[in-house]
Amino acid sequence: MRTSVIGIGLVALTVGVAAQAAGQGLIFDARRIGMGGLTLGRSASLVRYNPAYRAVPEAADRRGRPRLTIPIPLGIIQFLHDHPHLSTDPAFHPDSAGFNPILAVNTLLNLPIFLEVKRAPTPTNDVVFGIGKDSLRVNLGEAAKLVPEDQFGFGGSSRLLDPGLSIKGVRVGVVGWLHYDIGVQLNDQLLGFLRDSVQALPRTGYGVLGDGIAEGGFAPTVSYAGRVAGDSSTGVYVGGALHYYLGVAYIRSSISAGFRTGDSIFTGPNPVTPLDSGLTSYSRPGNALGHGVGGDVGVAWISGPIELGIGVNDIGATLTWSDTRQDSVFYRDSSFSKPVANHVSTTTKLPVSYVANVTYTVGKTTLGADVLNAGRGATVHVGGEQRIGLIALRGGVARDQRKRIEFGFGGGVRLGPFGLDVGFWTHTNSLSNERGVTMATSFSLY
Amino acid sequence: MRATWLWMTVLAGLAAACGEGHAIFNVDVYSFIKGTGDDSIPYFVPPGPPDSASSTPRRIDLPGAGSSIVDSVVVNGKVNFDNQAGAGTIGLQLYLDSTAAGTMNASALALTVPDANVSGNVPTPDTIIGRLSSNVISLLAGKQVWIRFQAKGSNSGVVLLQGSAVLKGLRLTVVMNDKFF
Numbered sequence: 109m110r111t112s113v114i115g116i117g118l119v120a121l122t123v124g125v126a127a128q129a130a131g132q133g134l135i136f137d138a139r140r141i142g143m144g145g146l147t148l149g150r151s152a153s154l155v156r157y158n159p160a161y162r163a164v165p166e167a168a169d170r171r172g173r174p175r176l177t178i179p180i181p182l183g184i185i186q187f188l189h190d191h192p193h194l195s196t197d198p199a200f201h202p203d204s205a206g207f208n209p210i211l212a213v214n215t216l217l218n219l220p221i222f223l224e225v226k227r228a229p230t231p232t233n234d235v236v237f238g239i240g241k242d243s244l245r246v247n248l249g250e251a252a253k254l255v256p257e258d259q260f261g262f263g264g265s266s267r268l269l270d271p272g273l274s275i276k277g278v279r280v281g282v283v284g285w286l287h288y289d290i291g292v293q294l295n296d297q298l299l300g301f302l303r304d305s306v307q308a309l310p311r312t313g314y315g316v317l318g319d320g321i322a323e324g325g326f327a328p329t330v331s332y333a334g335r336v337a338g339d340s341s342t343g344v345y346v347g348g349a350l351h352y353y354l355g356v357a358y359i360r361s362s363i364s365a366g367f368r369t370g371d372s373i374f375t376g377p378n379p380v381t382p383l384d385s386g387l388t389s390y391s392r393p394g395n396a397l398g399h400g401v402g403g404d405v406g407v408a409w410i411s412g413p414i415e416l417g418i419g420v421n422d423i424g425a426t427l428t429w430s431d432t433r434q435d436s437v438f439y440r441d442s443s444f445s446k447p448v449a450n451h452v453s454t455t456t457k458l459p460v461s462y463v464a465n466v467t468y469t470v471g472k473t474t475l476g477a478d479v480l481n482a483g484r485g486a487t488v489h490v491g492g493e494q495r496i497g498l499i500a501l502r503g504g505v506a507r508d509q510r511k512r513i514e515f516g517f518g519g520g521v522r523l524g525p526f527g528l529d530v531g532f533w534t535h536t537n538s539l540s541n542e543r544g545v546t547m548a549t550s551f552s553l554y
Numbered sequence: 555m556r557a558t559w560l561w562m563t564v565l566a567g568l569a570a571a572c573g574e575g576h577a578i579f580n581v582d583v584y585s586f587i588k589g590t591g592d593d594s595i596p597y598f599v600p601p602g603p604p605d606s607a608s609s610t611p612r613r614i615d616l617p618g619a620g621s622s623i624v625d626s627v628v629v630n631g632k633v634n635f636d637n638q639a640g641a642g643t644i645g646l647q648l649y650l651d652s653t654a655a656g657t658m659n660a661s662a663l664a665l666t667v668p669d670a671n672v673s674g675n676v677p678t679p680d681t682i683i684g685r686l687s688s689n690v691i692s693l694l695a696g697k698q699v700w701i702r703f704q705a706k707g708s709n710s711g712v713v714l715l716q717g718s719a720v721l722k723g724l725r726l727t728v729v730m731n732d733k734f735f
Contacts, residue, residue, distance in 0.1 A: 239616065240582035 136179040136221070138550035142518025142531030143491030144504025146476050148173065148467060153480060156267060157463035158406035158419025159347030162333035163277060165340055174527060174552035179221065182549055187220035217537045218544070225532070228544035242372045244308040246301065255303040256294070260510075263289030264482035265422060265458055277334035283327045283351060287458050289484065290320040298366065308373055315366015315383055323358030323427070323456055325398065327351040338410075345408040347419075355398025355427045358456055359390040363437060384439035389454050391429045400427035402458065415467040425458035459483030472496070485509035491516065498522050502531065512536050514543070520552075527552035576625070579616075579694070579728040583701065584631065584721060586614050592703070599642060599707040599715040606647075606706040611654040618697035623731045627691045629665055631682035631724035640715030641673035644707040646682065650690045650699055657702035664690045669708075672717065682724060694728045 135141055147153060155161045191197045198204035199211050218224065233249035248255070265287040272281020298314040300306035308314070331349035338344055363386030370380060391398065402425025408417040432454040435445045465478040472495040479488050491504020504516040518531030529550050534543040587593045592609040599605045635644045646667040649657040656662055664686045672678045693699045705719040 234576045234578050236578045236580065238580045238582070240585035241588075242585065243582070 137177045138518060138529040138531040138548040139502065139520060141533045141548040142502035142516050143493060144489055144506040144514065144516035146478060146489040146491035146504050148474055148476050153463060154417065154465060157421055157461060158408060158417050159331055159333055159349050159404045160345040160406035160408040161417065162347055163335055163345045164408050164410060174554050176553040178551045180549040180551055181221050182223040183220040186223055222546045222548040224544060225547045226545035228542050242310065244373045245305060247305045248302065252303045257299065259291050259293040261291035263484045265461060277332050279331045281329050283329050285327055286324040288322040292316050292318045308369060310369050310371055310373060313366060313368045313383055315364055318363045321360040323355055325353060325355040327353045342411045347406045349404040351402050353400040353402060353425060353427050355429060357391055357393045358429060361388040362386050382439050384443055386437045387434060388437055389432050389434045391432045396431040398427040398429040400425055413469045418464045420460060420462045422458040422460055427456050429454050525554050527554060577730045581726040581728060583614060583724040583726055587612055587721060593721040595703055595705045595719045597644060597705045597707050597717060597719060599709040601709045601712055604706060604708040606704050608704045609702055611657045611700045611702040614699050614701055616697055616699065624691045624694050625729040625731060627686035627694055628727040629682060629684050629686060632722040633680050633682055634720045634722055635670055635672045635678040635680060635717060636720055637672040637678060637717035638675055640709060640713045641711040642707055642709040642715040643669035644672050644705055644719060645669035646719055647704040647706060649702040650693055652693055652696060652699065654700045657700050662690065663687065
């Protein structure tokens, strides 16, 4: 019971900040972190989102790009040093008197892979509750700024595997795909209560509206990528893919949950009554597969020091699920689920995702920028690298899905086939109004 | 029970948000008593030894603060001694306990308002201010607390001292080291 209370009580703050974490993404390369998240060269995201890049030749020697990067997880060492007995550490056990929800949430939001050189300070202001017979008001102080005003959540689409055979630019394969999206929004009453210190009112509903979807499957795919003009130093490359999506399972839920105050806030037989209502649709594995058709297109232009690309994925990807069950979820003393319909047809739509990138290389200087939208807002990265002999200096700026600006800087040294890189990156993933700074380290083989 | 947990759910999130800060509860006790009749305590003190009169205990509902440690509780409020006849002194005592019957025990004494001089048919306003006894402040971390007022008086004259102690406001400021889990 205690665990569930903690889980529900922290969900808004956790998911709200998780959206930022998702926006910045998990990056294990200190070089990339030093450039504010920018990727130079044939990164996985370029090939993933721009099918034309399958045909663009690798240029491993360009821009000092390593063949293999191995992260050095100093953060794990630091974490294990601070918490040597993790399985019994009271700070992570809700049943313990020493449980620290702030630490638990921040650890989840900032996986301790790299060293945290500046922890984002948690607001430590006093919280003031005003309580009367028929009134409740809360002033969270600075911490109120952590309460998200808009819809928050995270999501995107992934391609888990992509085996196939290529002959002269034509490729036949099977793509494993996954789409997930979770969005939560506080209703006006709860938002006002938490953020603006508005007094709680009798006979009023306080709650959150949540929408979520998760679906996955595989897609037999035929694609083409090739150079349509120019040569290997200057050329235009195009790519396209046609997918026949086969959905294995999906679940979509739209729920309003919270509570309604009674005739008075603190007195009366029912001071508050839980509210929970919604509709859940799902097709289990083993049911009829979902079916749909969609495609990807992309183009890349390479001209000496300049490289431009744009790719769009999952165009028109709407799946029809012919064997869907729909349940109504509601609360009557406890939560219930009641079938509404079964074996009905429903549709889902994969989000259109896109990437656009530009890179300019002159001498030992490389500058670049990219915009990536994987279905839930665009992230922007702008950065560069300057190589001076054995040393490389890097810097960059990023804007995450929530339009927060982050900064990266770093450097590296290369000795023959080996390189050691360090990168610093600000982040706003913690339960805090201020930025933290992460130091990433990685080892590279050239 | 479930309703209480729902409030706790909200409070858990709020406590998490404030990190290592204090949780301060401003409890308007008067709002729970106003209009119930218990905000007025008639007193009749004949000449002779001191006497007292009591209100019936009232329950104050609180959100509950788990295992939080109550640092301090400051009381402030106003009371009018609406004296009707006689002359003497009237004071007010506040008792807190987790049960109604418990407020009758001497150990439940939480605050004593110093005596005020009263005489004739003249109302005497007085201020309630002080810190609750450390013996009882932990009760404020619970989900409810019972409160009782007692007027005590002494009659220095020769006629019956009578009137009413009328509460005009009472607020508790409870400062906690929050530990809601």
